[in-house]
Amino acid sequence: MRTKRIVASSALCSLFLCASVFSQGPPASSPEGLRLFHKMQDALGGADRIAAVRDFEEFVQAESWNGNTGQSMGRVTKRTRWIRPSTLRVDQIGPGSTYVLFFDGAAGWEILPGTDKVIPLEGGELEFARGYVRGFRLNTWLADRSPQFQIVTPEPDVVRISDGDITHQIDIQLDPVTWLPARLRQTTLSDPAHPRRSEEVTLDWETVHGIRFPHHWTVLRDGIKVAEAQDARHQVNTGLALSDLSLKPADLKPVMRFD
Numbered sequence: 001m002r003t004k005r006i007v008a009s010s011a012l013c014s015l016f017l018c019a020s021v022f023s024q025g026p027p028a029s030s031p032e033g034l035r036l037f038h039k040m041q042d043a044l045g046g047a048d049r050i051a052a053v054r055d056f057e058e059f060v061q062a063e064s065w066n067g068n069t070g071q072s073m074g075r076v077t078k079r080t081r082w083i084r085p086s087t088l089r090v091d092q093i094g095p096g097s098t099y100v101l102f103f104d105g106a107a108g109w110e111i112l113p114g115t116d117k118v119i120p121l122e123g124g125e126l127e128f129a130r131g132y133v134r135g136f137r138l139n140t141w142l143a144d145r146s147p148q149f150q151i152v153t154p155e156p157d158v159v160r161i162s163d164g165d166i167t168h169q170i171d172i173q174l175d176p177v178t179w180l181p182a183r184l185r186q187t188t189l190s191d192p193a194h195p196r197r198s199e200e201v202t203l204d205w206e207t208v209h210g211i212r213f214p215h216h217w218t219v220l221r222d223g224i225k226v227a228e229a230q231d232a233r234h235q236v237n238t239g240l241a242l243s244d245l246s247l248k249p250a251d252l253k254p255v256m257r258f259d
């Protein structure tokens with residue numbers, strides 16, 4: 001769901017979500033921020049179980065809306081594959097938003113909507129891919145294990161993950177009963193030239209290998225609903241390889257198989 005580029009796609013995934021290098025790094029995390037973060041980790045299945053995920057696949061059926069008119073843009077099907085820590089492949093089919101993207105953590109390629117050629121990731125498209133990996137759930141859920149991130153609590157039941165760049169900042173509002181992430185707020189680069197505030201609201205969860213993953217969620221841009229992922233399925237540690245993710249489709253179409 002990416003109007004012109006990956007607008008709707010990132011709506012789903014801004015959801016699912018180039019770490020800057022600083023000479024001194026972000027300030028130290030706060031005790032309360034870490035306490036809440038660890039409660040979230042435990043609710044999700046535990047830090048060690050999350051860290052044991054070597055590869056991950058998500059298959060989503062969703063609907064998208066035009067954020068300006070409120071008109072439905074139709075159904076979208078999206079397949080996301082990831083290998084720890086930063087190899088990503090996204091295949092998506094949707095009205096005006098059919099595309100393929102591959103990123104190995106440093107470089108990659110994509111097939112943009114309405115085109116029939118493979119082009120290298122450059123400029124804003126490369127930044128989009130870097131941000132996608134930086135905000136990927138299975139990375140942010142282990143942010144306390146990276147010295148690059150600061151974890152604090154700016155308000156009750158909210159965990160803030162930051163690397164010192166405000167456009168990379170992620171705020172996670174926790175459910176005070178389950179301690180699962182209820183809302184996630186961040187800046188999206190789905191349209192690299194026009195960063196926007198994005199909010200993901202999780203409505204339902206599923207458990208795979210003892211880890212909780214969002215099953216049903218909505219995405220808002222500047223407070224306007226732009227996507228609803230209504231059915232998400234997940235697989236972990238199935239043995240994905242770099243060759244699986246980097247393979248360019250011979251017919252230049254998304255590969256949507258989900259076994």
